[in-house]
Amino acid sequence: MLRTSFGLRIPEGMHDILPDEIALQDRAEAEILKLFKAWSYQKVGTPALEYGACLQPVEEEEDSFYKFFDRQGHVLVLRPELTTPIARMVSTRMRGEELPLRLCYAADVFRYTKSQRQEFRQAGVELIGSASAVADAEVVALAVEALCELGVKDFQINLGHMGIFTGLMDELGIPSEFRLKFQEALARKDFVRIERLVSESLLGSRVQEILLKLPRLHGGESMLDEVLEWSAKPSLLAAVEGLKQVYQCLEDFGGLDYVSLDLGILRGFSYYTGVIFEGYLPGIGFPIVEGGRYDSLYEDFGYPLPATGFAINLGALIGRLPKPKVQAADVLVFGEDISKVIEQTRMLRSEGKQVEMCLESITREAAEELAQRKGIKNLLGVK
């Protein structure tokens, strides 16, 4: 039945992937997965659909999930990320596996957002069962290596720690209402809003000074000393010390060239508890790498284990890699006798050639023109 013009469209934020683009994405994905394997990560898969009760036990008013109901009325969600589904899977089906467990994936994820594609390819890792700073350094180093492997050179990884922000907020006695607004502005790096929030607040001048400095603390290890001058609270000290250890260990991994400390980063997903990091490329307004430590998520699934990991937004990277042309076939086979055309085609394919076969009899002239239009270098006319 004839489609209406609406039936020719695709849902907002969705995309077809034409041959040139998917060739690029597949190659990037294969390279990344090969690297993950070399670092001893095993690939797993989770379903596209999860119960809302798994991803979001308490429903939020506003979120970026694609939600719907199954025929029994349960909330279903198209996976917005794989960290939580993998926690569910490990907690139910991989208990008793040797720890630490290194898992990886490449899958499409779905987020209802205006700022980027709503369905995009992610490749990522989870390192489960180790609370050590080496584990955090390993995943940051792996993210750096993955981006280098893809030939992306101008990226920047910002490394922070959830405990520094929450420790400071506690120490400075920031009221929770202000804290939420400040956190939101900080996550979006909205400096204008941060300045207005702080100046309109009734907080003391020293606290105001710290809050204005925090988003701009960016650089090397020495910056952490400044934070220690603000407070000697044990939880804050532990966070600073933890971040320092990861940073130092990253030097051994050779990943420091691309990494800066940044105390102003805050990750969107609520499960992060420790070291967090984001990767940016110039001209892309959202992180192309998201990662960090999440030490309470597995406990929520009844299998208390520390864990850390990251995901790379492959879909966003694709646009930044040089686009090679899709490879044309090696040979175009044509002729009047279709049986003989098929025979020759089969022979060439059995030799490993990529062969395009003419389905109908055409003249040599027409075949030559066709081969030229398709970029096929060799022509075989069968008599």
Add this chain to the structure above:
Amino acid sequence: MLRTSFGLRIPEGMHDILPDEIALQDRAEAEILKLFKAWSYQKVGTPALEYGACLQPVEEEEDSFYKFFDRQGHVLVLRPELTTPIARMVSTRMRGEELPLRLCYAADVFRYTKSQRQEFRQAGVELIGSASAVADAEVVALAVEALCELGVKDFQINLGHMGIFTGLMDELGIPSEFRLKFQEALARKDFVRIERLVSESLLGSRVQEILLKLPRLHGGESMLDEVLEWSAKPSLLAAVEGLKQVYQCLEDFGGLDYVSLDLGILRGFSYYTGVIFEGYLPGIGFPIVEGGRYDSLYEDFGYPLPATGFAINLGALIGRLPKPKVQAADVLVFGEDISKVIEQTRMLRSEGKQVEMCLESITREAAEELAQRKGIKNLLGVK
């Protein structure tokens, strides 16, 4: 927040894919896509979500689609197959490309059904812009070759033609109500129901005889002569002649060993118009290959082109392939000085080795035990 027991479950029909299984599926998919490429098919991708107006312009009361509403109230469907989405894509974004166009894909599809997995991996091809019998033979031969390539040996391809069934029904003057019931029973190969339907009908004895024979017509070319005795209607003659040509051409492709003619097959999707085929494996109650000619679908998208193709249900095949163990890492590196452990690990990885690194200092004894449990053959203790 702690998950309820419900939050630990996954939606009905969905599946996690553990390392052994996904390794197998990825390998099978890579082999099939390599073959498709050798036959000059270019890979494309379509979104997981399509508008209902694209997939199903007239809503049916019962279908197996995963449907929901977007925030504007439009019906969204998780793709149940890729033939229609690719027709939409070609009609809107690939007009003017050289014909015939050979496209392929590998993607997850979603169907609300009790008989099999509700999310499963499909790999398939579309050959667009040729009405020739050679085109049909090419895709059937490619399906045969793909299954052989995967090492599946005991499969069977049944080849039929939509025009024979509809031509006969017209010729025999079968009332449409009976026809629908008969068609449904025929599609499910429900011989008991077919016999009851026919014997309870008021149709003439010759017609009854034909209707009882039709589902059991299965075998080689000679069988088609019997059909020609029943009727000389031009549309039926054309269908029989078309099927014969494809069958003969398949001999040139060397695919006949696995192919039987079967006039009792009817494909579920309504877009098929000509030659149709299904692949079966013993012990699996649904087709593992579905394919055929669909010459009116592109017209529905405003770009009238003949087309033919097929899809292989990779998910169902996986269970039939021997399960190799996931490859263990080549080397386990451990030691007291983590900087040195990292240094050695980096060196080995740069030599192309798959290396697992101990994140914490352990004794040689413990490392030996760990390597044994993980099946890692080489151990490197760093001092």
